[in-house]
Amino acid sequence: MNFALIIKNVSKHIHLTKDEENHFVSFLKDEKIKRKEFILHENEICENSIFVTNGCLRGYTIDHHGFEHILQFAPPDWWIADMYSLISQKPGNLNIDAIEDTDVLLLSRKNQEKLFTDVPKFEHFFRIITENSLVANRQRVLDNMTLTAQQRFAVFCEHYPTLIERLPQKLIASYIGVTPEFLSKVKAEYFRQR
Amino acid sequence: MNFALIIKNVSKHIHLTKDEENHFVSFLKDEKIKRKEFILHENEICENSIFVTNGCLRGYTIDHHGFEHILQFAPPDWWIADMYSLISQKPGNLNIDAIEDTDVLLLSRKNQEKLFTDVPKFEHFFRIITENSLVANRQRVLDNMTLTAQQRFAVFCEHYPTLIERLPQKLIASYIGVTPEFLSKVKAEYFRQR
DNA sequence: CTGATTTCTTAATCTACCTTATTGGATTTA
DNA sequence: TAAATCCAATAAGGTAGATTAAGAAATCAG
Numbered sequence: 402m403n404f405a406l407i408i409k410n411v412s413k414h415i416h417l418t419k420d421e422e423n424h425f426v427s428f429l430k431d432e433k434i435k436r437k438e439f440i441l442h443e444n445e446i447c448e449n450s451i452f453v454t455n456g457c458l459r460g461y462t463i464d465h466h467g468f469e470h471i472l473q474f475a476p477p478d479w480w481i482a483d484m485y486s487l488i489s490q491k492p493g494n495l496n497i498d499a500i501e502d503t504d505v506l507l508l509s510r511k512n513q514e515k516l517f518t519d520v521p522k523f524e525h526f527f528r529i530i531t532e533n534s535l536v537a538n539r540q541r542v543l544d545n546m547t548l549t550a551q552q553r554f555a556v557f558c559e560h561y562p563t564l565i566e567r568l569p570q571k572l573i574a575s576y577i578g579v580t581p582e583f584l585s586k587v588k589a590e591y592f593r594q595r
Numbered sequence: 596m597n598f599a600l601i602i603k604n605v606s607k608h609i610h611l612t613k614d615e616e617n618h619f620v621s622f623l624k625d626e627k628i629k630r631k632e633f634i635l636h637e638n639e640i641c642e643n644s645i646f647v648t649n650g651c652l653r654g655y656t657i658d659h660h661g662f663e664h665i666l667q668f669a670p671p672d673w674w675i676a677d678m679y680s681l682i683s684q685k686p687g688n689l690n691i692d693a694i695e696d697t698d699v700l701l702l703s704r705k706n707q708e709k710l711f712t713d714v715p716k717f718e719h720f721f722r723i724i725t726e727n728s729l730v731a732n733r734q735r736v737l738d739n740m741t742l743t744a745q746q747r748f749a750v751f752c753e754h755y756p757t758l759i760e761r762l763p764q765k766l767i768a769s770y771i772g773v774t775p776e777f778l779s780k781v782k783a784e785y786f787r788q789r
Numbered sequence: 790c791t792g793a794t795t796t797c798t799t800a801a802t803c804t805a806c807c808t809t810a811t812t813g814g815a816t817t818t819a
Numbered sequence: 820t821a822a823a824t825c826c827a828a829t830a831a832g833g834t835a836g837a838t839t840a841a842g843a844a845a846t847c848a849g
Contacts, residue, residue, distance in 0.1 A: 464741040472737060485730045494737075521715055528722040531729055536679045538732040543666060543688075545739050546772045547658040550836070569796065578740045583836055585798055744806075763826065777806055779828055 404429070406454050407506055410478055414529045415522045424519060428512035434458070434499040441497040447486035449507040453477050456503025457567060460495050461575065471576040474500075474564055480530065500568065545578060551587045553577040598623070600648050601700055604672055608723045609716045618713060622706035628652070628693040635691040641680035643701040647671050650697025651761060654689050655769065665770040668694075668758055674724065694762065739772060745781045747771040 404426045411417065417425065434440050434456070441447055443462065451458070458475040460483070472495065475481035486493025487510060508516075517524045544553055557577055558565055565573070574584035598620045605611065611619065628634050628650070635641055637656065645652070652669040654677070666689065669675035680687030681704060702710075711718045738747055751771055752759055759767070768778035 462737055462741065468741075470737060470740045472733060484726065484733060488726055488730060517719075521718075524715075524718050524722055525711075528718055528725060531722060531725045532678065532682055535725055535729045535732060536682060538729060538736060539666060539678060542732060542735055542739065543656055543664060545736065546664045547656065547662075571796065579835095580837060581797075582799085582838080586800095586836090589798085765826070774807060775827080776808085776829085780806095783828080 403454065404506075406478060407452050410452070411523075411526055415526045417520075417522070421520050421522075425516065425523070428508060428516055430507045430509075432505050432507060434503045434505060436499050436502050439496060439498045440505065441483060441493075441495065443494050443496050444492045445486075446490055447483040447493055447495070449509050450480055450482045450487065450513060451475070451497070452480050452506045452508070454504045454506060456499060456501040457564075458497055458503055458505070459500055459572065460497045462494050463496065469575055470578070471572060474561070474568070474572075474576065476564060476567070500572070550577065550579045550583060551591055554584065554587055554591060597648065598700075600672060601646050604646070605717075605720055609720045611714075611716070615714050615716075619710065619717070622702060622710055624701045624703075626699050626701060628697045628699060630693050630696050633690060633692045634699065635677060635687075635689065637688050637690050638686045639680070640684055641677040641687055641689070643703050644674055644676045644681065644707060645669070645691070646674050646700045646702070648698045648700060650693060650695040651758075652691055652697055652699070653694055653766065654691045656688050657690065663769055664772070665766060668755070668762070668766075668770065670758060670761070694766065744771065744773045744777060745785055748778065748781055748785060 404422075407429070408417070408422055408426075411425070429452075432440070440451060440458065441460075453475045455477055457477075458481055459471050460473040460475070460481055461469045461471040463469055473481055481497060483493035483495035483497070485491075486495070490510070513523075513527075517527075544556060548556065554573075554577055557573060570584060570588070571581040574581045577584070579587070598616075601623070602611070602616055602620075605619070623646075626634070634645060634652065635654075647669045649671055651671075652675055653665050654667040654669070654675055655663045655665040657663055667675055675691060677687035677689035677691070679685075680689070684704070707717075707721070711721075738750060742750065748767075748771055751767060764778060764782070765775040768775045771778070773781070
């Protein structure tokens with residue numbers, strides 16, 4: 402099992418001793434998810450914070466017309482969870498499935514809490530990444546209110562260049578909040594303009 | 596100076612001794628903001644987490660057509676800040692001004708950091724409220740993608756009944772992401788339907 | 790390798806919401 | 820108390836993006 406990536410991820414914000422590293426990884430469980438398989442369904446209770454080491458996940462809801470709306474992609478080195486359900490331990494509205502065959506590490510809510518008491522630095526770590534995530538989400542709310550579809554596509558291209566190559570276009574459409582048909586049009590215009 | 600409200604707010608998530616309470620409030624600075632006065636302008640660096648004890652603030656951006664888009668209201672018992680700027684200590688894009696004459700308590704970034712080392716429980720507290728805020732923002736992203744203007748208005752009514760009475764309609768329009776004219780129409784239909 | 794399925798593109802029509810404008814009432818300010 | 824400003828409501832024309840449909844291209848499973 403390869404913990405190098407998650408250790409590097411954590412080390413961006415806190416410094417760990419060898420003992421603390423070992424203690425941390427002992428709380429993790431690894432899992433493999435095949436393309437199109439789910440790791441969380443809506444109406445389930447989310448038990449884990451999920452860290453992606455390989456492949457790519459997506460978190461999305463389905464509206465009452467049956468359309469999918471993607472809240473988040475999780476390529477390698479990213480965390481994903483249904484935060485509402487994870488915190489409240491009530492059934493959530495997020496589906497998480499694999500866009501490609503994917504390897505993940507799972508940190509259960511219980512283990513996370515133990516980790517916080519055993520190694521308080523981790524409380525600091527999760528505060529920081531939660532803050533960063535909050536900042537990104539607030540900006541996304543504003544972008545969705547102030548920008549046109551074309552501008553949102555441009556922002557996505559700048560912000561997630563690796564995802565642009567990796568993802569089918571209709572998933573990007575579902576993330577920026579337009580239909581695949583309209584994104585196709587928007588994209589054609591966007592590239593004509595340069 | 597009245598610290599009862601902020602102590603009660605903090606006590607929702609952590610338990611403080613008398614000493615810790617006193618230590619905490621010694622870090623706070625109080626300020627009064629008149630209606631229409633600013634406490635933060637865009638392109639400034641946000642130095643404080645702001646806690647409202649009285650009145651009401653709003654956080655918003657201005658787009659390149661000069662239209663305002665409200666990200667957040669802060670009635671009494673709420674925290675507000677330009678999280679991006681506060682964390683990065685770079686110039687932000689949020690304006691924060693007062694909708695009514697408002698009393699606030701300010702916790703500077705520096706004092707907050709001191710607080711975390713002096714009383715680690717506060718790191719826990721801020722992790723929790725940041726998580727809650729993240730959950731609300733993620734849901735807002737999804738609501739904006741999946742709901743019609745009328746449904747978003749209904750959600751706002753349910754979620755913030757006190758604000759509905761308190762705020763002029765055009766501010767609610769600016770929060771849910773429609774023009775005041777369209778909200779007027781939407782609202783008329785909404786109430787006709789019950 | 791091949792048929793099946795998924796994905797992308799284009800185009801015509803449609804609709805939720807925007808823009809602009811006007812009116813009258815309510816609040817603020819002088 | 821007047822004047823100025825702000826605010827809610829309504830209406831008509833305009834636009835970004837949705838819907839539907841259908842063919843082309845790419846990808847996948849056997």
